[in-house]
Structure formats: structure tokens, C-alpha cells
Amino acid sequence: MLIGTLPTLVSPSTLIVAENMIAHPAIAAVRYNTGGDSPLAPLQILSMVKKMTDKYGKTLYVDLEGRQLRIARWTPFESGMVVLNRDFSVKPPARIFIRNAGWFDLVAAKPKERKVYVENGPALRQYYFGESQSTHIVGGDFEVQGYLGGLDFEYIEAAKQSGITNFMLSFVEDESDLDDFYVHFPRRKRSKMSVVLKIESQKGLAFIRSRHWRINERLMAARDDLFISFGENPVGIYEGLKQIIKVDPSAIVASRILHGFQSTGIVTMGDIADIILMSRIGYRNFMFSDGIAKKFPEAIKLWEEIKPSMEV
Structure with a gap:
């Protein structure tokens, strides 16, 4: 089929x-x-x-x-931070994969604001992380709430x-x-x-x-x-x-x-x-x-x- x-x-x-x-x-x-x-x-x-x-x-x-985890709003790459679309819990360090961008180290988070802070990613040509860009977080006991x-x-x-x-x-x-x-x-x-x-x-x-x-x-x-x-x-x-x-x-x-x-x-x-x-x-x-x-x-x-x- x-x-x-x-x-x-x-x-x-x-x-x-x-x-x-x-x-x-x-x-x-x-x-x-x-x-x-x-x-x-x-x-x-x-x-x-x-x-x-x-x-x-x-x-x-x-x-x-x-x-499904996504970036919630357009964010300049140089900010080193993205806002996610869901409530979550995480205990950094962890790793985050951002579609069409690659792997980054997740070094800190503000779960109440749905923010994660990233470092050591690939060199990117694009200036922004895009709204609705899907992500996947591995490690750090990460969980989406609900x-x-x-x-x-x-x-x-x-x-x-x-x-x-x-x-x-x-x-x-x-x-x-x-x-x-x-x-x-x-x-x-x-x-x-x-x-x-x-x-x-x-x-x-x-x-x-x-x-x-x-x-x-x-x-x-x-x-x-x-x-x-x-x-x-x-x-x-x-x-x-x-x-x-x-x-x-x-x-x-x-x-x-x-x-x-x-x-x-x-x-x-x-x-x-x-x-x-x-x-x-x-x-x-x-x-x-x-x-x-x-x-x-x-x-x-x-x-x-x-x-x-x-x-x-």
C-alpha cells in the first residue's frame, strides 16, 4: 500500500x-x-x-x-537562543537537532519561558531560525509536558x-x-x-x-x-x-x-x-x-x- x-x-x-x-x-x-x-x-x-x-x-x-517540537518564532541565529512551541522540562547539558541547521549543544534553559540556549552548532548561511522549524532534543531527561x-x-x-x-x-x-x-x-x-x-x-x-x-x-x-x-x-x-x-x-x-x-x-x-x-x-x-x-x-x-x- x-x-x-x-x-x-x-x-x-x-x-x-x-x-x-x-x-x-x-x-x-x-x-x-x-x-x-x-x-x-x-x-x-x-x-x-x-x-x-x-x-x-x-x-x-x-x-x-x-x-512534535518546533521553534515557535523567528529568531536570529546569533542570539544563541530559541523559543519552543511546547512546555517542557530538561536538565542541561543535552543536544538539540534543528531541521535544516544541524546539531547544537543545549547548554541552558528557561522552561517557564520555553527558551533553550544553544552553542557549538554548524556554521550557517541563514541568519534566522525559522518559525515552525522542527527540532528534536536528546538527553538531559528531556520531556514535553502533555x-x-x-x-x-x-x-x-x-x-x-x-x-x-x-x-x-x-x-x-x-x-x-x-x-x-x-x-x-x-x-x-x-x-x-x-x-x-x-x-x-x-x-x-x-x-x-x-x-x-x-x-x-x-x-x-x-x-x-x-x-x-x-x-x-x-x-x-x-x-x-x-x-x-x-x-x-x-x-x-x-x-x-x-x-x-x-x-x-x-x-x-x-x-x-x-x-x-x-x-x-x-x-x-x-x-x-x-x-x-x-x-x-x-x-x-x-x-x-x-x-x-x-x-x-
């Missing part, structure tokens, strides 16, 4: 891109990433997307942010009003994360929902080792942040990926699919080898990331060329 990630809906042109993706016969389901910034309200967005997925008989997943955040509550209500029962939950690490989500739905309806638990950290891997799954749940190997979580031991992700598919043979593998093509516009040997390797260790369900949406016609053509080399 192949799942496409829809573009953030901001204009009529993004609606056209979304419908072309939904209509493609190789796409079995689509994901709407609620972390994107849109001028439209959640109910408007989901109503429009649901209409299109119903038209073409496709499954729609609403991807909630969960404890699970759901951002627009999660609005999207849950919008999904309920739109009759959407399929969700993806980011950064699942604990049973309480699921409790925080399921409390918004009557118990009698939960078995009819489809809920994908995105494993994006080593805490998430530890959680799935000791849990019995509800019949309506499945796992996703969300490889981007999962890879970052291994810090100084990046090779460890391979065992993590094997663990996820062992626990759930129907698990979805996502993030960095066709990453070379997404970055350069040219398919790489790594793109081909990655997809074939994931199929060799047992993955049968794949998901394109956000960055593929604008290059979808070319990406789906590449996918169909590589697919015959995957294990059946």
Missing part, C-alpha cells in the same frame, strides 16, 4: 495538487499533516479533503502533532464533524498519550477507528516492546525523527526498524522515502536501495512525505519503476 501526503491547503492550486494525488490509482490512502500553516480553518480543510477522498474512494488520515498540542484539539473536533475516523498520532511514547487522544471519542466508537501510532523516538521503541495493541491500531516507522533520536549511534535505527515491523507486520514505513529525489530532483542509488531494503526486512506499506507533494507526478512514476524490484 502507498499513502500520499497532501500539500497544506492554502489556495486553489494546492487543491488541484491534492486532487491529482488522491485520484491516482497507485495511491490507496492520503494523509493530511495538521502541522502546516494554512489560512483556512481545520473544519474547512477537512471538509474539502473528505469530499475528494469520498469521490475517489480513498482513505483519509488526519495526522495530529502530538508532542501530549496533544497546537491545533490538535480543533482538528479532532473538525474530524468528528466531518465523519473522519482515521488518525495518525505523532511521537507516541506512552499509554497516557493514547489516553489523551481516545478520551475525545465515545468508547463504543473506538473499535471502528483506525489509529496509526507514529514511532519517532527511542522512548517510542521502548513503549512498543511491552504493549498489547488494540485491534484498531497499527504502527508507523517515522524514520526522520527516529533516526535523529539515535544521536551518536545512527546505525542503531536499523535494529529499531526491524523491531517495529516485527511487532506489527502491517506497519507503515515513512519519512525519507525518495529523499534524494525530493532534495535534488534526481533519483539516487540510495533512493532505490532504501525502498528495496525496507521491503526486504518486511515492510509492505509506505508513505510519501510532505516534500514529495509538489513533485508527485515524477515521484509516482519513479515509485512504479522501483516497485517490481520489491519483494512480494
Whole structure:
């Protein structure tokens, strides 16, 4: 199965891109990433997307942010400080990865102000850390306070009003994360929902080792942040990926699919080898990331060329 990630809906042109993706016969389901910034309200967005997925008989997943960590506002790089989007606790020293920037030492923090102070990062050409730039903190007993955040509550209500029962939950690490989500739905309806638990950290891997799954749940190997979580031991992700598919043979593998093509516009040997390797260790369900949406016609053509080399 192949799942496409829809573009953030901001204009009529993004609606056209979304419908072309939904209509493609190789796409079995689509994901709407609620972390994107849109001028439209959640109910408007989901109503429009649901209409299109119903038209073409496709499954729609609403991807909630969960404890996804982001930079909350534009910040000059030279300030050595960033404000985060969530309440947190941390005991420096720790390490922080800022997407499109790299690793930094986290040397101090003001949790009440959601501030962290960073040093010893890579030399950067950009002058600012950007608003909504995703981050990942390793070490220092770091924890995000609470699970759901951002627009999660609005999207849950919008999904309920739109009759959407399929969700993806980011950064699942604990049973309480699921409790925080399921409390918004009557118990009698939960078995009819489809809920994908995105494993994006080593805490998430530890959680799935000791849990019995509800019949309506499945796992996703969300490889981007999962890879970052291994810090100084990046090779460890391979065992993590094997663990996820062992626990759930129907698990979805996502993030960095066709990453070379997404970055350069040219398919790489790594793109081909990655997809074939994931199929060799047992993955049968794949998901394109956000960055593929604008290059979808070319990406789906590449996918169909590589697919015959995957294990059946």
C-alpha cells in the first residue's frame, strides 16, 4: 500500500495538487499533516479533503502533532537562543537537532519561558531560525509536558464533524498519550477507528516492546525523527526498524522515502536501495512525505519503476 501526503491547503492550486494525488490509482490512502500553516480553518480543510477522498474512494488520515517540537518564532541565529512551541522540562547539558541547521549543544534553559540556549552548532548561511522549524532534543531527561498540542484539539473536533475516523498520532511514547487522544471519542466508537501510532523516538521503541495493541491500531516507522533520536549511534535505527515491523507486520514505513529525489530532483542509488531494503526486512506499506507533494507526478512514476524490484 502507498499513502500520499497532501500539500497544506492554502489556495486553489494546492487543491488541484491534492486532487491529482488522491485520484491516482497507485495511491490507496492520503494523509493530511495538521502541522502546516494554512489560512483556512481545520473544519474547512477537512471538509474539502473528505469530499475528494469520498469521490475517489480513498482513505483519509488526519495526522495530529502530538508532542512534535518546533521553534515557535523567528529568531536570529546569533542570539544563541530559541523559543519552543511546547512546555517542557530538561536538565542541561543535552543536544538539540534543528531541521535544516544541524546539531547544537543545549547548554541552558528557561522552561517557564520555553527558551533553550544553544552553542557549538554548524556554521550557517541563514541568519534566522525559522518559525515552525522542527527540532528534536536528546538527553538531559528531556520531556514535553502533555501530549496533544497546537491545533490538535480543533482538528479532532473538525474530524468528528466531518465523519473522519482515521488518525495518525505523532511521537507516541506512552499509554497516557493514547489516553489523551481516545478520551475525545465515545468508547463504543473506538473499535471502528483506525489509529496509526507514529514511532519517532527511542522512548517510542521502548513503549512498543511491552504493549498489547488494540485491534484498531497499527504502527508507523517515522524514520526522520527516529533516526535523529539515535544521536551518536545512527546505525542503531536499523535494529529499531526491524523491531517495529516485527511487532506489527502491517506497519507503515515513512519519512525519507525518495529523499534524494525530493532534495535534488534526481533519483539516487540510495533512493532505490532504501525502498528495496525496507521491503526486504518486511515492510509492505509506505508513505510519501510532505516534500514529495509538489513533485508527485515524477515521484509516482519513479515509485512504479522501483516497485517490481520489491519483494512480494
